Amino acid sequence: MRHHQFATRTLVWIVLFVFAGEFASGQSSTPADTPPRDHHDALVMAGRVDELLGELWAEKEIQPAEMVTSHEFMRRAWLDLTGVVPRVAEVRKFAAKFDGDTTTEQRIEAHRQIVDNLLKSPRHSTHLANTWQRVILPDGFATGMGGGSQAMHQWLRGRFAQNMRYDRIVGDFLTATGGSESGPTLFYQALESKPEKLAAYTARIFLGLQLSCAQCHDHPFDDFSQEDFWEYAAFFAQVQGNQQGRGYRLTDAASGEVTLPEENEAIAPQFPNGDDPKRNEGARRVQLSIWMSSPNNPFLAKATVNRVWSLMFGTGIVNPVDDLNPENLPVHPQLLEELSEYFVESGYNIRELFRTLAYTKAYQFSSKAGSQEEGTARRAVFAQMATKALTAEQLFDSIQQSQLLSSSGSSSNVASNNQRNAFVSLMENKTRDATEYAAGIQQTLHLMNDNQPTVSTIAMNVGLTAALDAPFLSDEERLETLFLATVSRFPTDSETKLFAKSFQSADDDAKRAIRGDLLWALLNSAEFRFNH
């Protein structure tokens, strides 16, 4: 009898134990590294996004655009997720899948596979590092400063590669101390560790709050008063940055206060949502970083979702992307809300966020419009994909890859390539708005005439033009390859016919020259330089 009782009791304890465990794990958020099974969550959420958008379109009586061609999608996904155009072999491989009749569902499925593969690739984290570095660092610092920007890039890339929770990345960034993990110190160095600058920048980058107006007076239309600004800045008041030997060290001093400009009273730190930090519970920066990932912080998730949305769709749900103030209404408030909640629940999982957005039908709309008005109206509500200008980094990397030019040969870190840095500082879009084409004469001439970027079109024994000499390629295949390498599609019939004519009467040298010219033209064409 006792034996039986004992067994039952044990059983009860075991069951309780198991339930307790489940209960407990239900409370904590899922670690970001465990991938959802078959990306089910992403699929479901993507469907929800399409649903919400559909409601908006119905309301505004807008017909969404058609679906994009698979070649266009390939190029778009490659650029948006890895920052470079696909390689010839990759285009060929996926093109083979779309041969013959494929239903829309089949195509959508194939597109999703492309997305999954791209998100797994090493270049995805490089692309995220490129993007975030550009966002974080003040103008001019991303490409200068020698080892500093490399270190930052490596710091970011490492974290994105492990798919670290985004709130933790931000937390680590805010509490950086320098030394061997010196990535973020460049940021502090650039801003001279000044509290007001650190406050203005971090608020804009991570929280989507434009506070710099409030430095000197109450914000004209936002709720932020001047005092609110300095209460936030107070979190950075005790940061001290010192050049020590070869590195920049950041320490948190025991004292240090900020005051309102031209006043003497010290301002106590207060979080942007009005909460007060606990006294004597660690350095101020540490407290700030903890608050960052708390559910009381509504800004981080929203700002991040908005930013990622703008990376994928060209414009954010709120525009400008880092200005989430009350006057700036979101195109679809509920969409932003639900996506932000989803993001938080997923454990601030950046990779899943990208996946979700890439799975949506909205991401697979064409960018072609009927009329100008129709296009503008559609794009405003994401019923059509916007045409995005390639960023300077994407442009450089794509130009290099299309021409089969070897990248810098001493490191895989793209930020260490001086040629690339020079190109980027010349060509970068200072407005940071992908839908604004800000290149001027200087940039255009650089691409057209400077030897460096388009060297393979001039020097016939370098890069793609040289590789095309391969004997097993027919002229047709060569033409094909030129298009595949640059605009990621096969030439149309008219294009093929046109060039067949020129190749007919030409000898080998002339043919080579024609190919070089064609490559040049393709690289300078609008189709190449835009992500459409």
Added chain:
Amino acid sequence: MQVSALIHSTGNAVPVSATRRRCIFMCVCGLMLATVLGISGCAGKPASVSNNKQSASEDSGNTAEESESDAAEAQATADSDSDPAQTDTPEQVAMEVESDEETVAEPAVAEADSGQASTNGDSHETLAGDPATEPAAEPAPPTFEMPTPSRRRILFMPPTGPVVVDLMLTTGEHSFDDGLEHHAIQLIKHADGNSDGKTTWSELLEDDLLVNLAINEQQNNGEMEQRETILKSYDRNGNRIVEPTEILRLFDRNTKGYLGLGIQAEPLDASKSVLESGVRKWLDQNGDGILSTEDKQNAPARLRDRDADQDDRLYAVDFREAPAAMGMMPMNYQPRRRGPSPLRAIHDDLGVDEWRSVQTDLEEIYAFGSEIAPDDFAERRDLFTSLDDNEDEVLQLDEMVKLNELDADFVLYGDTESAILTLSAESLEAALQKSANAKAAALAAIAAKEAADAKATELAANEADATEEEEEEEEEEDLAEESESKAAEEPEEQVAESTEPSADYYAAAETLQENRSLVTTLHGTTLRFEVAQTSNPVFAGDAATAFKSLDRDKNQYLDQNEAIALRGLLPIEFGNADTDDDMKLDMNEVQAIYDIYQSYRSTGLRLNVGSADDPIFLALDTNKSGGLEAREIQTAGEKLSEIDANRDGHLGVSELPSIITISMTSRYQPNNGQLAVTPNQYNSPTSRQKKLDVPNWFTQMDHNRDGEISRLEFIGSEASFEKLDANSDGFVAPAEVAKVPE
């Protein structure tokens, strides 16, 4: 020494008559010396050799060949001429070469001879030839004639046992030792403010350029205030005048030891290198120090995760922690290790104390501090036996001295004056030949680049017109038409541009890179000598070429913007370089800078042994290219299993190959002063490809230059790939391509 001093101190422009007088004096001395020592081959600048060929003298043709033929032939030619003139040749030659501006007026031919240099007794080379008559012939390369090199002996102490390496160095047409003196004198002259033939230390303090070189060298800003004290402390004999040895020691910051040779070496702790290996740490996913079977299986995928630019090529630096952020100069921060340095210079002047410290280092490294027994030298029992004179199986202090007398295990030749420091294990000629090749390639590249730049400006002008017209019609469909019309307009220009400027430029950089490293395996240790040096082809030539290249607007002057690039040579302020204060630099001023640069960098060789190398990376890099390529990544798991012979998951020191990388630089490294080893980016597979006569299209298609074309790199159809990939291993190799009928 006296003789050579006399020669070297006369400088460049010397009146002919004075030379003649000196010549005769030299003849006599030379005759005597030649008889005694056996004069070696001749050396000379290509310029002087071509001067030779232009000179009217009948001797020129003969004598130019003499250096390449043997003594007998030389003797025969010698007999056909008047004796004094003929035997003058070596000495006169020395004269001609040193006085650059002098044209060959002497009937005798200008062939530089550092037979004088050999009188110093530094050279340990004795060359074949009848000492009594003509310069003995060496199987010399086409255009060069060499001085006898100076020896610098280095003792390496890797885990497998000590290795003795001789560096045989020359400096242009001088032996290294002579070169040191010659260039030191040039530097001293630069600082001679009042041109009285002597430079005092106070005058040196006024010479900003040299002071910057001396103090900036150490990158220690605090020293600027104390520069006077520091500089004057090198006035060893207290006579307030700067002597050649003193200025050399100032730049080297060493008060004793080999002149012109600096050694910086961290203790080699091989086991620590394994522990600290970035690759190992990265592959060991659960961080327990063991590379489990799973770790090994996941190795390829895990390695690829580090390939940020996804080109299927990984570098050692990709596995290091992020470099410490710095103002201007990135440098990989390495924690200092304690222990004896694995690298020492051995020479005649070592005193008892120094020999004792050699002994102590050896004991510490090999015998845990106690007396060295035969087995302690692992692979080098033979060395132990050679040293152990009295065969008591213990190495005593007096037996250490034999280290200086033994035959070297390895001899390395190099020339420090060439703009491109190259190494050769075969001979000095080979090293110089490599250097000449690289230099020629670089100069050709610069010339071609300038031609291309000129064309480009033309093109830009044409383009601006063409684009204006076509802008209105420009739409996607029309893009093809536009390019066609452009092709019709300018086919000639395009074809003419097959001078291929940038390709040459790349090729030049590649040649420069190829010559930079040398690997040899001795007694179980792999020694890799790397020349860490900027490979900017612009500075590969002489002042005139660099000037032309930098003078972009071709107005025969370098303005401040154009002159900025000169900082790639020396830390020179524009104001200091602009001696006539006209706000621009003309050819003479640039030449002056170049001369100083030459003198400065020729007088110091630095050896640096870092423990920066990742031994596991090196083990995985089976083709020693400096990078992990597609195939190596793919087979990483198997390779790791291979290395882990006892299958315990630990990669022990004994299981890994012992590789020491010695980085050599000439003293000043512009741009980054980085002495850590940079992997050879233009790697050996490419040069192997060249030897295999691989077609250019193959090399260009091979995006990551690993010698093979992977599926991802292939631009043709899948079907073509399958056809070419005969062994279906997923790579198209050069051999497989050779079989394809065209």
